[in-house]
Amino acid sequence: MQDLTAEILELKKSTGAVIFAHNYVAAEIQDIADFVGDSLELSLKARDCKAELILFCGVSFMAETAKILSPGSTVLLPVPDAGCPMADMAPAEEVKMMRSENPDAVFVAYVNTTAATKACVDICCTSANAEKIVSSLPADKKVLFLPDRNLGRNVSETVEREYKFWDGCCPIHDKITCDMILAAKAAHPGCPVIIHPECRPEVVKCADYAASTGKMLSIIRNDNSEGFVIATEEGIIHRMKKEFPDRKFYALTPCVICEDMKKITLESVRDALKFKQHEVKLDAATIENARLPIERMLDVK
Ligand code: SF4
Structure with a gap:
């Protein structure tokens, strides 16, 4: 493991890559990262990051968010199929259909959504700022909260609004x-x-x-x-x-583990840097449309 870590640190230096890691990835991955944090912390770092190469150790929606906020950077995801089952529960086509059925609602998307889904909502939130974001919305507007019904219902305990919750959840936390x-x-x-x-x-x-x-x-x-x-x-x-x-x-016992987060290994990080592989690619329209709700979130004081 030490050899592999040394090789990654060498590749990091030679490529100028900045490594982001989510709090849920394995310990040895966190230890080689430049920044470790939750979705909000990493989104803010991505927005301010001037690096040409970002290696994102987390799941795909997070790497997409880094690409949206730092579109000039090349963003690599070491394991392309490290996904999030909750994000997959709210496909963009279904969200668009729900919008047409609820034209007056404000659509609030947890950042745990794909770029395509973010591109069709009004504002994003993270688990760190969900209450603040919903509180910032007009009191007379219905809130359609997606995809996490649990986070939405937890917010509704303290922020009074008319809500409709998407029927999604994180299978790991819901258990x-x-x-x-x-x-x-x-x-x-x-x-x-x-x-x-x-x-x-x-x-x-x-x-x-x-x-x-x-x-x-x-x-x-x-x-x-x-x-x-x-x-x-x-x-x-x-x-x-x-x-x-x-x-x-x-x-907790039994231990709570997200298998997708644990797909990121030192080998996959080394290979991504060495072969510049698994670049996150999003078209310009998706980047532009998905960036708006994220920026609206980041602008809420
Ligand atoms: S812990 Fe849950 S919400 Fe987070 S990436 Fe894993 S499945 Fe998705």
């Missing part, structure tokens, strides 16, 4: 149950449970905090507990252990 949370609390007394808002609302209510992976780090910074139970994809625990070496972190 988390209250029993799993209660068992973790019993196994680790005194450790707050931090859960991701892609989980079902009744399960979120069993936890102590709900937050995006980026915001989970702020919660830990501000809570003096010795340990925490982390109810999301286990990859984030690597970053938590690095940033807070004096705290303890416990994954």
